[in-house]
Amino acid sequence: MDATEPTPIHGLTWKQLQAEAKARLTKGHGRARELYRQVTEEARFEPEALKLADRWAEGWREHFALPLPEVVRTISEEGETGTTAKAVLKLHDGWEVECVLIPMGRGRTTLCVSSQVGCKMGCTFCETAKMGLIRHLRADEIVAQILVAKHVLGWPVRNVVFMGMGEALDNADALFQAIRVLNDPAGMAMGQERMTICTVGRVDGIERLAREGLKRINLSVSLNAPNDAARDRLMPVNRKYPLAELQAALAAYRPRRNFTLGVNVCLMPGLNDSREDAAAIAAFCDPIARVLVNVIPYNPGSDPLTRAPSDDEIDQFIGWLRDEGLPVRKRITKGRSVMAACGQLGNPEARDELREKKRLRTLS
Numbered sequence: 271m272d273a274t275e276p277t278p279i280h281g282l283t284w285k286q287l288q289a290e291a292k293a294r295l296t297k298g299h300g301r302a303r304e305l306y307r308q309v310t311e312e313a314r315f316e317p318e319a320l321k322l323a324d325r326w327a328e329g330w331r332e333h334f335a336l337p338l339p340e341v342v343r344t345i346s347e348e349g350e351t352g353t354t355a356k357a358v359l360k361l362h363d364g365w366e367v368e369c370v371l372i373p374m375g376r377g378r379t380t381l382c383v384s385s386q387v388g389c390k391m392g393c394t395f396c397e398t399a400k401m402g403l404i405r406h407l408r409a410d411e412i413v414a415q416i417l418v419a420k421h422v423l424g425w426p427v428r429n430v431v432f433m434g435m436g437e438a439l440d441n442a443d444a445l446f447q448a449i450r451v452l453n454d455p456a457g458m459a460m461g462q463e464r465m466t467i468c469t470v471g472r473v474d475g476i477e478r479l480a481r482e483g484l485k486r487i488n489l490s491v492s493l494n495a496p497n498d499a500a501r502d503r504l505m506p507v508n509r510k511y512p513l514a515e516l517q518a519a520l521a522a523y524r525p526r527r528n529f530t531l532g533v534n535v536c537l538m539p540g541l542n543d544s545r546e547d548a549a550a551i552a553a554f555c556d557p558i559a560r561v562l563v564n565v566i567p568y569n570p571g572s573d574p575l576t577r578a579p580s581d582d583e584i585d586q587f588i589g590w591l592r593d594e595g596l597p598v599r600k601r602i603t604k605g606r607s608v609m610a611a612c613g614q615l616g617n618p619e620a621r622d623e624l625r626e627k628k629r630l631r632t633l634s
């Protein structure tokens with residue numbers, strides 16, 4: 271971001287805003303608390319509404335802003351547990367990201383938010399991977415998805431999972447800052463226990479998270495394949511951080527006594543759904559103190575690796591995992607018809623757009 275541009279308030283914690291306002295404004299910084307509430311509780315930034323003298327309100331506008339992405343479109347799908355809705359949001363530089371509201375049953379909802387435009391992790395079952403990494407989101411751009419969902423779209427957001435476009439721990443600085451902003455008692459005051467980071471297995475990111483002191487945050491790992499040969503093929507991150515290394519990092523990650531690691535398995539017929547695969551998942555989980563395995567049916571995208579599993583196949587696999595002594599939750603697939611389900615976010619054409627933009631830049 272250009273240093274001369276106003277600072278997005280929703281990328282700052284209350285204390286950070288207080289310090290910045292004091293440093294930059296000669297008068298009017300005493301109203302920082304009220305403005306922070308406006309921004310974080312109502313997604314509005316109106317210094318004039320505080321009856322400040324015009325020049326002090328202008329000072330606020332010169333140095334601070336609330337740039338929210340534009341809602342390009344929303345698409346929704348009705349399901350057993352409620353409505354799944356996807357929003358496509360356009361950022362200030364024209365790139366688009368997506369966030370998805372997922373009904374979790376009993377009136378609870380989770381907003382799945384993006385941390386990057388595209389992703390460089392290259393998981394072979396994922397639409398976003400086809401875009402490659404275009405850019406990281408800033409902390410305010412991550413927080414903005416929640417503000418837009420709640421206050422522009424009126425969605426009832428309860429929990430947040432960092433599992434949309436991008437690998438959250440590949441953009442750790444912005445992710446951790448966004449979590450601190452969301453968690454700030456002077457602002458949105460969203461409890462850490464209502465937020466989940468999902469990773470494909472960035473061991474360096476897990477170790478960094480352990481040092482970060484976010485003790486109540488939830489963590490889940492997308493395991494998907496329980497042996498290195500299969501995981502290397504499905505998730506190239508495994509070549510850098512093979513299963514033994516990932517397992518050791520997860521076994522060592524114990525931010526609190528009752529911490530339960532989510533282990534996500536996207537069930538892909540013929541690729542990871544055998545009896546042996548179930549036993550290997552159990553062996554992987556064995557040294558980790560507490561786990562909950564989430565079995566997620568594969569959602570075929572534009573270039574499917576395999577078909578979606580049938581209900582019988584899912585139930586059989588879950589039965590094998592339970593026979594191995596693992597606690598398991600079946601995740602009903604939601605939003606498949608609107609490309610809002612796991613692994614279906616993203617616009618693969620964006621990569622071509624980026625190439626074209628670069629080509630035009632070199633010509634001009």
Ligand code: SF4
Binds near residue numbers: 392393436
């Ligand atoms: S599954 Fe997640 S980490 Fe893997 S390519 Fe897709 S967005 Fe990236």
